[in-house]
Amino acid sequence: MSDAADQPVEDVANKVDEDALGAFASGVDTSVDYPLRVEGLEKSFGGITAVDGATFEVEAGSLTGLIGPNGAGKSTTFNLITGMLKPDAGTVTFNGEDITGEEPHEIANRGMVRTFQIARELSEMTVLENMMLAPKHQRGETLWRSVMPGVRDDVREQEEELLERVWEVLDFFDIAHIAEEYAGNLSGGQRKLLEMARALLTDPDMLLLDEPFAGVNPTLEKKLLEHVHELREQGYTFLLVEHDMDLIMNNCEHVIVLHQGSVLTEGTPDEIRSNEEVIEAYLGGNV
Amino acid sequence: MGIAETYSRGRQLAIERPFALVLAVIVVVLFGDLLRGLATGQTQFADIGTLVWDGLMRGLVIGLAGIGLSMTYSILNFANFSHGDYITAGAFSGWATTYLIAGLGRADIGALLLVGAGGSVYGGTLGIGMLSTPLAVVAGIVVSGGFAIALSLAVDRTIFKPIRNEDGITLLITSIGVAFALRYLMQFVFGSDVRGTTAQPPSVSLYFIDGTVFINAHDITLLVVASALMLGVHVLLQRTKLGKAMRAMADNKDLALITGISTERVVRATWIIGGGLTGVAGYMFILWKGTLGFNDGWLLLLLIFAAVILGGIGSIYGAIAGGLVIGLTASMSVLWIPSAFSRAAAFVVMIVILLVKPSGLFSGRATA
Amino acid sequence: MSVRDDFTARIPGGDAGLIVLVLLGTYLAYVLAGFVLGYTLRGQLNSIATLTFYIGVFAMLSLALNLHWGYTGLFNIGIVGFMAVGVYVTAIVTKPTYVAGGAAQVGGLGLPLWVGILAGMTAAALLGLVVALPALRLRADYLAIVTIAMSEIVRFSFLSGELQQFQLFGNRVGFGGGSGLILDFAPPLEALLRGVGLWNGYLGFVDAFQVLVPRNPKPVVDGLVYGLLLLGFVAGFYWLLKRTGESPFGRVLKAIREDEDVANALGKNTDRFKIKSFMLGCALMGLAGILWLVPQGAVTPNFFRPRVTFFIWIALIIGGAGSNTGSVLGGAVFAAVLYQGPRYFQNLVSAVFPNLDSPSGFGQAISPLISQFDPVPFLLYTVDSIRQLQLVVMGLVLIWLMHNRPEGMLGYRKETASVIPLSRPKSMTADGGSDDSVRTDGGVDAAAQGGETDE
Numbered sequence A: 001m002s003d004a005a006d007q008p009v010e011d012v013a014n015k016v017d018e019d020a021l022g023a024f025a026s027g028v029d030t031s032v033d034y035p036l037r038v039e040g041l042e043k044s045f046g047g048i049t050a051v052d053g054a055t056f057e058v059e060a061g062s063l064t065g066l067i068g069p070n071g072a073g074k075s076t077t078f079n080l081i082t083g084m085l086k087p088d089a090g091t092v093t094f095n096g097e098d099i100t101g102e103e104p105h106e107i108a109n110r111g112m113v114r115t116f117q118i119a120r121e122l123s124e125m126t127v128l129e130n131m132m133l134a135p136k137h138q139r140g141e142t143l144w145r146s147v148m149p150g151v152r153d154d155v156r157e158q159e160e161e162l163l164e165r166v167w168e169v170l171d172f173f174d175i176a177h178i179a180e181e182y183a184g185n186l187s188g189g190q191r192k193l194l195e196m197a198r199a200l201l202t203d204p205d206m207l208l209l210d211e212p213f214a215g216v217n218p219t220l221e222k223k224l225l226e227h228v229h230e231l232r233e234q235g236y237t238f239l240l241v242e243h244d245m246d247l248i249m250n251n252c253e254h255v256i257v258l259h260q261g262s263v264l265t266e267g268t269p270d271e272i273r274s275n276e277e278v279i280e281a282y283l284g285g286n287v
Numbered sequence B: 001m002g003i004a005e006t007y008s009r010g011r012q013l014a015i016e017r018p019f020a021l022v023l024a025v026i027v028v029v030l031f032g033d034l035l036r037g038l039a040t041g042q043t044q045f046a047d048i049g050t051l052v053w054d055g056l057m058r059g060l061v062i063g064l065a066g067i068g069l070s071m072t073y074s075i076l077n078f079a080n081f082s083h084g085d086y087i088t089a090g091a092f093s094g095w096a097t098t099y100l101i102a103g104l105g106r107a108d109i110g111a112l113l114l115v116g117a118g119g120s121v122y123g124g125t126l127g128i129g130m131l132s133t134p135l136a137v138v139a140g141i142v143v144s145g146g147f148a149i150a151l152s153l154a155v156d157r158t159i160f161k162p163i164r165n166e167d168g169i170t171l172l173i174t175s176i177g178v179a180f181a182l183r184y185l186m187q188f189v190f191g192s193d194v195r196g197t198t199a200q201p202p203s204v205s206l207y208f209i210d211g212t213v214f215i216n217a218h219d220i221t222l223l224v225v226a227s228a229l230m231l232g233v234h235v236l237l238q239r240t241k242l243g244k245a246m247r248a249m250a251d252n253k254d255l256a257l258i259t260g261i262s263t264e265r266v267v268r269a270t271w272i273i274g275g276g277l278t279g280v281a282g283y284m285f286i287l288w289k290g291t292l293g294f295n296d297g298w299l300l301l302l303l304i305f306a307a308v309i310l311g312g313i314g315s316i317y318g319a320i321a322g323g324l325v326i327g328l329t330a331s332m333s334v335l336w337i338p339s340a341f342s343r344a345a346a347f348v349v350m351i352v353i354l355l356v357k358p359s360g361l362f363s364g365r366a367t368a
Numbered sequence C: 001m002s003v004r005d006d007f008t009a010r011i012p013g014g015d016a017g018l019i020v021l022v023l024l025g026t027y028l029a030y031v032l033a034g035f036v037l038g039y040t041l042r043g044q045l046n047s048i049a050t051l052t053f054y055i056g057v058f059a060m061l062s063l064a065l066n067l068h069w070g071y072t073g074l075f076n077i078g079i080v081g082f083m084a085v086g087v088y089v090t091a092i093v094t095k096p097t098y099v100a101g102g103a104a105q106v107g108g109l110g111l112p113l114w115v116g117i118l119a120g121m122t123a124a125a126l127l128g129l130v131v132a133l134p135a136l137r138l139r140a141d142y143l144a145i146v147t148i149a150m151s152e153i154v155r156f157s158f159l160s161g162e163l164q165q166f167q168l169f170g171n172r173v174g175f176g177g178g179s180g181l182i183l184d185f186a187p188p189l190e191a192l193l194r195g196v197g198l199w200n201g202y203l204g205f206v207d208a209f210q211v212l213v214p215r216n217p218k219p220v221v222d223g224l225v226y227g228l229l230l231l232g233f234v235a236g237f238y239w240l241l242k243r244t245g246e247s248p249f250g251r252v253l254k255a256i257r258e259d260e261d262v263a264n265a266l267g268k269n270t271d272r273f274k275i276k277s278f279m280l281g282c283a284l285m286g287l288a289g290i291l292w293l294v295p296q297g298a299v300t301p302n303f304f305r306p307r308v309t310f311f312i313w314i315a316l317i318i319g320g321a322g323s324n325t326g327s328v329l330g331g332a333v334f335a336a337v338l339y340q341g342p343r344y345f346q347n348l349v350s351a352v353f354p355n356l357d358s359p360s361g362f363g364q365a366i367s368p369l370i371s372q373f374d375p376v377p378f379l380l381y382t383v384d385s386i387r388q389l390q391l392v393v394m395g396l397v398l399i400w401l402m403h404n405r406p407e408g409m410l411g412y413r414k415e416t417a418s419v420i421p422l423s424r425p426k427s428m429t430a431d432g433g434s435d436d437s438v439r440t441d442g443g444v445d446a447a448a449q450g451g452e453t454d455e
């Protein structure tokens, strides 16, 4: 059991090593420390300014929290970073390259993948199909390879490899028992798990999670958090939107507070906890 | 500095909106060609005048029928492919009435009611026209509107209402079924021949720079009726409570529910207004062009869709403006391209608009 | 899960078995009706050939549409446009070169038919690309309007006098305007058999057939063999689409149909996939159009009215969008019941009552019913107008389906989008599913231990 299960960790470890070597080879690049930089991001919808000059950085290998009252612009910021929306102004830099205005798939292929606040499972596909979709650079995604006799054997081979990984990740997220189920039949919490598992299968460097624990039961939430910590130690970077203050304060090393579309303040959980402005913003937001 | 700035701005435009730039170039070239034609005397001003007038008339019909399509599109959230056959149905009902009144005692009632199916009686023989048989025409207009209302309400009740909450595509496919059933039922009843419906209406010739433009009584009737109805819809939507409810619902169904507006009432009002205008548009279309066939509405439908998309779905002013643009395009395109392609030109304009500004010219102002 | 599943599970051969079963049932019904009509063997064979022909073309077309709509969610209602381009380009490439004084007004390039077919399919795919590039990002209903507008533009172009004839590579070619084109070259069956050197053998077979059909058996045999050839093409389409669907490519298409943004966010260039799927479907539609019209010997632009597009939609919806088996079944049922059925019924009536005079118009038909309660003229008129009423019936069937069975006979796509079955690989031990196993088998031993101590 554990033999097979060790696989993904080794993969991940290898990947991190390679990345480190790559960084060495290409010389010292300061941006490696901050894979994601967001500067002066702006977006308005008709009359509403959802994001208003948001500027922040996310440190490599960190678990950074992004908090703010409802409507502060957190999800919109995610959409702008991942290319789902085009910003009115501002820039997004990932691993030292300007990715502003790129298409979502280009950004995902650069290694930054997001999950959605309202889980967007592909409901008429099974959990397994959802998962098999995710891995990047599948040979069979080229039409002729999938169809041509002979060449299709290569595709089959890769599918077999992917399938093993998929089952490992399913086990990892404790959703192997619903593998054959249509994603549309899952509970809210299970959909969240599926989304995170699916995002992980794309082999990202950085994950943007939009309220990943909403609807997930406390026991599972705890387990997931452990996994997040493990992954982070292996070199993944996380940006996490979450309304549960305790969760943020206990798990993130750095917290960014968004209020009315711009960064109100940022710092360590302790600094944020004692910040008057933040308390004000939350109270104000609730009134 | 100035030049450099203009240049760089132009460059930016070219990169960001290549379609818009290409479009601008094409428009400039076409107008240049037109001016050259006028200057060298190849094209006459009066020809252009005639085409513009023709396009305007066509545009009024398209715009009038487009209002209904645009309203149902935004309020009920689907592209109604049976709309064209409501036009035809309105036209047949209205023209049956006109024939009956104009020809009572002069021809067999059955033949009159079937609008002279199979060449049993001709509109020209009956001398039908706005000035010659005004009562018959006015009654026809009223009946065409009323029948189209009844038809659209009946179809809605039996066919669209049960699947109101399905997605737009389900409704769209269903409406194709409705279109088929209606069209070929009309063919079954009224036959497949295209009949002449009116006697030659009297016309005035206007002197226009280097020639004459003819304007006949039915052109004027169409202009008056269409303008009056368009004005009426404007007043209705802007001034009445019902109109405000309809606008609210086009914007946001859930919001409209919260404000306590009965959705079904709004839907009914939509069909009544849209259906009525559509039926009258069908009648006026036939009065204006003087022939009637079971395919007329369907053939017009794609142009109406073009107009509605052009104007922005949900906007009645957009539908009217879009109708005029499409009508003028279809008519005036013969200045540059063979007439076989005039409808194609209208579609191309629509496709271009979808590329440049998919939300339409009057976007963002639903049913207003 | 559903009744349907149990039902298909009980049929030997699964999906293929179901298709064969439905086809056999249909043929049996036609043959029985033929017996009632007292058809000769020749008549029976001809009606079987015609039926097979339409089953073949509608099955092919609904399979191609299934790739667009069922797999990818692309709402294409311009199918005839792609068929038309396929047919016309094939005609221009394959027609013999123009000779003054010949029967044909215009000539072609005089190349072999297979070159023509490839060119036709390529042209249809390229037209697909032209439509797709701007329109694929649009909402489904806009794509619908753009595609149907495109199909009408294509028809107008072929109708226009300006393109009636023109010069291509020094040859006088053209679309022939409203009167269309004579397809004065060997039909597909002959071209194929000649190509593989079986033509003489085939002619021998035709002669042998004289035992069954004494006089001039060739048209009968041609029809039957061509029907079989079309069924072979249906099998080919089916195979191609099944492989396309059951692959990583098909998986992305399925994801696009479900939620394009998600596929995009997972790093799939969805536009690329949509364009490829669209072009492939268009090429197949072009091919189906070619196989439908080239054997007819002539083609006119007005064949390609939008109603043919809706026939194919009805076929697909009857069978169930998303399922290849459903597409074939839908094509077969549409062809047999809605398309050929009424015509066959009309023949049946006129065979049983040979010398009936039906009224020429609705007026003459309805007035005896009203004045003398005599329904006979009305019924006769109804039977006589069956080709129009058939379309009314199709409309009603479409409405009924959307109300009661929008997922069609076979329902939404159930085929798993992968090359291999996705069950847990044998090499991996089955997971107990207990809580503990998660932590340990996450493979992250240290942290997992930590988790346990936390609890």
Ligand SMILES: Nc1ncnc2c1ncn2[C@@H]1O[C@H](COP(=O)(O)OP(=O)(O)OP(=O)(O)O)[C@@H](O)[C@H]1O
Residues within 6 Å of the ligand: A045, A048, A049, A050, A068, A069, A070, A071, A072, A073, A074, A075, A076, A077, A117
């Ligand atoms: N597509 C859109 N169109 C119009 N307004 C939008 C759109 N998306 C977001 N908004 C508005 O932008 C503002 C910010 O929304 P956003 O979803 O980013 O907030 P959030 O911080 O994620 O809130 P929550 O914590 O509730 O998820 C809100 O006022 C919202 O109504």
Ligand SMILES: [Mg+2]
Residues within 6 Å of the ligand: A074, A075, A076, A117
């Ligand atoms: Mg949010």
